[in-house]
Amino acid sequence: MAQPKYFEELLEIVKPYLPDDVDQASIRPESRFIDDLNINSSHLVDIILDVEDRYDIRVEDTEMEEMRSVADAIRLVSTKAGPA
Numbered sequence: 001m002a003q004p005k006y007f008e009e010l011l012e013i014v015k016p017y018l019p020d021d022v023d024q025a026s027i028r029p030e031s032r033f034i035d036d037l038n039i040n041s042s043h044l045v046d047i048i049l050d051v052e053d054r055y056d057i058r059v060e061d062t063e064m065e066e067m068r069s070v071a072d073a074i075r076l077v078s079t080k081a082g083p084a
Contacts, residue, residue, distance in 0.1 A: 003078055006074045007029060013054060014037070018039065019039075059080075
């Protein structure tokens with residue numbers, strides 16, 4: 001499920017948006033962006049824009065609403081950009 005390449009690349013995208021009280025080493029595929037990583041909704045939009053740019057994909061609004069965890073982002077990227 002969690003393809004290591006995409007997981008590592010997504011970590012690099014997410015890290016700049018993490019609040020100071022979140023340990024980067026604690027991020028797991030099951031980590032939820034808002035509930036576990038304390039990423040606010042405006043930063044989540046920035047992450048999605050960065051994902052679109054990085055992988056040259058388009059994330060639809062309905063897909064954005066379903067992207068709640070790192071694993072959700074990995075699934076979305078692997079579906080749209082292809083296997084890692």
